[in-house]
Amino acid sequence: xxxxxxxxxxxHYPNFTLKHLSFSLPxxxxxxxxxxxxxxxxxxxxxxVNLIHADEGRIEMFGQDFLTNEESCKQKxxxxxxxxxxxxxxxLSVITAVTKCFYPEWDDAAYEKYMKTFSIDPQKKVKDxxxxxxxxxxxxxxxxxxxxxxxxxEPTSGLDPVSREDLLVLFRQLVDSGERSILFSTHITTDxxxxxxxxxxxxxxxxxxxxxxxxFIQSFKHLRKPGEGALSxxxxxxxxxxxxxxx
Numbered sequence: 001x002x003x004x005x006x007x008x009x010x011x012h013y014p015n016f017t018l019k020h021l022s023f024s025l026p027x028x029x030x031x032x033x034x035x036x037x038x039x040x041x042x043x044x045x046x047x048x049v050n051l052i053h054a055d056e057g058r059i060e061m062f063g064q065d066f067l068t069n070e071e072s073c074k075q076k077x078x079x080x081x082x083x084x085x086x087x088x089x090x091x092l093s094v095i096t097a098v099t100k101c102f103y104p105e106w107d108d109a110a111y112e113k114y115m116k117t118f119s120i121d122p123q124k125k126v127k128d129x130x131x132x133x134x135x136x137x138x139x140x141x142x143x144x145x146x147x148x149x150x151x152x153x154e155p156t157s158g159l160d161p162v163s164r165e166d167l168l169v170l171f172r173q174l175v176d177s178g179e180r181s182i183l184f185s186t187h188i189t190t191d192x193x194x195x196x197x198x199x200x201x202x203x204x205x206x207x208x209x210x211x212x213x214x215x216f217i218q219s220f221k222h223l224r225k226p227g228e229g230a231l232s233x234x235x236x237x238x239x240x241x242x243x244x245x246x247x
Contacts, residue, residue: 001027001063003149003181004048009057011047016205018043021057023200023210025149028178030171032192033185034233035202036241041185042082044202045153048183049079061149075103078142078150080135082157088127092137096122103145111144117170131158139167143174150174152184156191164188168195189233199233203240 004025011018018040025031035041046052048059050070059066061073086095100106115122118136129137135155142150156164172195174180186192192199192213200210209216217230223239224231231239 002060003027003062004183005058005060006048007058007060009044009047009054009059011043011052011054016040016043018047018054018205019207021202021207023207025181025183025198027181028175029197030175030182030184030195031198031200032189032196033183033200033202034187034189034192034237035185036237037187039202040205041202042153043205045081045151045183045185048151049074049077051081075105075145076148078139078145078147079152080138080142080150080155081153085134086126089125091123091125092120093122095126096141099141100144105146107144107146110146111140114140114143132160132163135159136163136167148180150180150182150184152182154186155184156186156188164191165194171195189237192233201237201240208240 002024006024007022009018009021016038021044023031033041033044043052047054048066050067061069062076064073066073096111100108100111118133118140120133120137120140126134135158139152139155142152156167159167168191171182171184175182196213198210198212199216201208201216209219211219217233217236220231220236220240223236223243
């Protein structure tokens with residue numbers, strides 16, 4: 001079963017267009033969304049959750065049309081997007097108390113577990129958190145209402161290498177039961193090599209490729225120089241971005 005199906009999603013701006021994105025994310029898998037800054041990754045994620053209204057296309061979540069069933073779908077979504085902040089002077093415990101009111105399936109035990117796992121003090125104020133700790137706190141909130149699909153925008157950005165590694169291990173643990181799936185954008189391609197099942201690559205608002213990780217890497221073998229072995233995801237991105245490629 002696919003937890004997410006995206007078909008022909010487009011969004012038009014005066015100076016940028018997201019063109020006809022189509023991909024699917026099966027249950028129990030992690031998909032990485034890659035592309036350079038300005039390629040359309042954040043626009044894609046915001047369109048999927050209707051923070052930006054797509055001009056064209058269809059989005060299906062949990063086997064049902066998302067826009068028709070937006071409220072019920074969002075109960076099963078865990079969303080962490082960049083640029084969303086909290087009141088700087090509020091304690092995390094206060095923000096949590098407000099947040100949990102919106103989720104009938106809120107799990108206090110899960111919340112406490114993730115706060116402890118991430119070493120976050122609920123009595124701290126938002127202004128006292130580093131960028132990395134804010135990301136961890138938002139993840140703790142997202143994971144505490146039994147979300148089946150996590151949509152994350154650059155979740156490992158701002159984390160030190162050890163914390164990043166711990167987060168990637170957590171991602172794998174979250175999907176290993178086969179019930180959850182994760183879609184996350186990142187510019188740290190080594191993270192995807194460690195944990196992703198599939199890759200979707202966007203260039204200039206257009207989808208270049210969406211496939212299982214091994215198939216994805218294999219499909220770019222034409223970029224290799226004579227005598228080179230398999231390219232890393234980072235090498236693929238760098239060479240593709242420097243190449244005029246007919247999409």
